[in-house]
Amino acid sequence: xxxxxxxxxxxxxxxxxxxxxxxxxxxxxxxxxxxxxxxxxxxxxxxxxxxxxxxxxxxxxxxxxxxxxxxxxxxxxxxxxxxxxxxxxxxxxxxxxxxxxxxxxxxxxxxxxxxxxxxxxxxxxxxxxxxxxxxxxxxxxxxxxxxxxxxxxxxxxxxxxxxxxxxxxxxxxxxxxxxxxxxxxxxxxxxxxxxxxxxxxxxxxxxxxxxxxxxxxxxxxxxxxxxxxxxxxxxxxxxxxxxxxxxxxxxxxxxxxxxxxxxxxxxxxxxxxxxxxxxxxxxxxxxxxxxxxxxxxxxxxxxxxxxxxxxxxxxxxxxxxxxxxxxxxxxxxxxxxxxxxxxxxxxxxxxxxxxxxxxxxxxxxxxxxxxxxxxxxxxxxxxxxxxxxxxxxxxxxxxxxxxxxx
Numbered sequence: 560x561x562x563x564x565x566x567x568x569x570x571x572x573x574x575x576x577x578x579x580x581x582x583x584x585x586x587x588x589x590x591x592x593x594x595x596x597x598x599x600x601x602x603x604x605x606x607x608x609x610x611x612x613x614x615x616x617x618x619x620x621x622x623x624x625x626x627x628x629x630x631x632x633x634x635x636x637x638x639x640x641x642x643x644x645x646x647x648x649x650x651x652x653x654x655x656x657x658x659x660x661x662x663x664x665x666x667x668x669x670x671x672x673x674x675x676x677x678x679x680x681x682x683x684x685x686x687x688x689x690x691x692x693x694x695x696x697x698x699x700x701x702x703x704x705x706x707x708x709x710x711x712x713x714x715x716x717x718x719x720x721x722x723x724x725x726x727x728x729x730x731x732x733x734x735x736x737x738x739x740x741x742x743x744x745x746x747x748x749x750x751x752x753x754x755x756x757x758x759x760x761x762x763x764x765x766x767x768x769x770x771x772x773x774x775x776x777x778x779x780x781x782x783x784x785x786x787x788x789x790x791x792x793x794x795x796x797x798x799x800x801x802x803x804x805x806x807x808x809x810x811x812x813x814x815x816x817x818x819x820x821x822x823x824x825x826x827x828x829x830x831x832x833x834x835x836x837x838x839x840x841x842x843x844x845x846x847x848x849x850x851x852x853x854x855x856x857x858x859x860x861x862x863x864x865x866x867x868x869x870x871x872x873x874x875x876x877x878x879x880x881x882x883x884x885x886x887x888x889x890x891x892x893x894x895x896x897x898x899x900x901x902x903x904x905x906x907x908x909x910x911x912x913x914x915x916x917x918x919x920x921x922x923x924x925x926x927x928x929x930x931x932x933x934x935x936x937x938x939x940x941x942x943x944x945x946x947x948x949x950x951x952x953x954x955x956x957x958x959x960x961x962x963x964x965x
Contacts, residue, residue, distance in 0.1 A: 618645045619740045619767075620869075621733050623682070623726070624862075625655025625747030625789075626662025627705040628846050632925075633746055633862035634669045635839040639928035640870050648741070649733050651726035653682040655747040655792050656697055657705030660684075662747075665706050667719035672838045679719065682726030683750040686793035706846040713842065727754035734762040744869060745771045745800075746862045748789050753796035756803045768808040772865040773797065774883070774896030776813040776912055786894030787814040790885060794894040798885040805909045810875075811883070812865040812913045813896065820876075820916050821864045825851075827922060828858035835930045843929075867921045868913055874924070877915035880908035 622637060624630045634650070641647045652662035663681050670677060702708035722729060730751060734741055743766060745752060756763055773789035774797065782788040790797045801809070828851065833844055851858075868875045882899045886892045899906065 618742060619737045620645055620647045621649045621651065621730065621741055621743050622647060623651045623653060623730075623743060623745045623747060623749075623751055624662065624666065625653050625657065625659075625705070625792075626665035627656035627701045627747075627862075628707055628843075628850065629860040629862040630656075630746050631665065631669050631706070631843060631846060632860040633744070633866040634666065635673070635843070636863050636866050636870070636925065636928050637744065638669075638673060638675055639839075639931065645870070647677050648737065649678045649680060649722075649729055651680040651682050651729055651751050653726065653747045653751050654684050654686070654689075655789065656701045657703070658684065661704050661706075663719050663721060664715065665704070667715055668706075668713060668842065669839075671715060672713070672842045678722050678729070680722045680724060680726040680729035683748075683754065686748065686750060687753060687795045687799075689793075700850065702849065707849045709845045709848055712845060726751040727758055730755035731759045731762055734765040738765045740767055741765065742767050742869065743769045744866055745769060745773070746789075746865070747772075748792040749773070749796040749800045750793045753793070753799035753803075756799065760803070763803050764806050766804060766807045769800075769804055769810065770865050770869045771800075771809065771811045772861050774811055774813050774885075775815055776896065776898050776914070777815045778895065779815050779818070780895070781814050783891070783894065785889075785892045787896070790896060791894035794885050794887050797894075797896070798887060801883055801885065801909055805907070808911055809909060810865075810868065810878070810911045810913055811896075812861065812868060812916075814861070816912075816914055816916065817859050817861045817864060820918060821861065821921065822857040822859050823918065823922060825855045825858055831922075832925060832929060835926070837929060837931075839929050863925065864916060864921060865913075867924050868916065871920065871924060874917050874920050875913050875915075876917045877913075879912045879914050881910055881912060882906040882908050883910040883912075 620637065620641075622634065624634065637645065637647060650666055652659050652666060655662070657665070659682055663679060666679055670679075704712075706712060724732065730743075734755075743752065749771070752769075771789075773787055775785070775787045775790075778785050780786045780791075782791040786794075832840060882902075882904060884897050886895045886897055889895070898910075898912070
């Protein structure tokens, strides 16, 4: 008989209460729904020497992205917030929903749309064990360029300016410059971060916190039957990151939370966000035109949701702490995030799972951030989309579930 059959609910409850009673109070908790605390044998940030990075009240941020449509939403949201109390010190790109070269182009288009200049680092062109970025299975949902392959995408005014260092070195450099103050928003595969911590393990003690879009907490997949896309693209990298950054809070927004509590209506996307008329929304309407013409049931921009959770913590209405790792070898489960919800492995929590978000607050934040650009433009993309034929509704707007990607 498997040992799990011998463990009763009362045993789980007893172990949870014991851990909560014995563990030190966590400085990371944002509500009462947390189960266990991070390892106390770590270097906390207040012990790190003062550096040259930013004011005490300023959030210093590095964004790691694979440059897709929803990454653009996240970037515009972060860039709008950077005008107030956030300093974005770099954007690193990685292979994922498109090639890393396309990711650089797409990030450059986002920056050009609103006249921002931020250092961009070109990152890994494949997974840690991959031979070529072209081998990465990609959902056709994002188009070949990650931006939906629109015919009228704005041209870049100049060749994208890319830093001389690769992304992994850029992460190390920024982590050292802003010791204890740098937050990383990871929106794609975790290849760059895994390479950085392997090149210089000490940076694990330099990061203030990490927000990750990726993984799944209940075995629901959007790339395979049981794996989420970002973790599936580079499972080894995801495992390395989860194993090496226990010295700081690691927030993860899993796929199931996006489905359950972060799905906006099609009407909100089209008639509220889509009609704002700012340069950001003008570009977003173009790159989502093909998607919005096919999927009318709901609209989810997961990358924007995790950035919103960072900007306004109250959007995370429920979080839970567990020890998590990543399956590497299963025929059907490679890339699946393993969440030890019953504490069987007896390991301290290394992840704060975001299990519920406040949709109304998130939508208000999007409207405020995307609607306050300085210049408005005429945008007929929404009208063109709305006038098209309404097709059959998809079960999820994230991928074509009937397509075999292998």
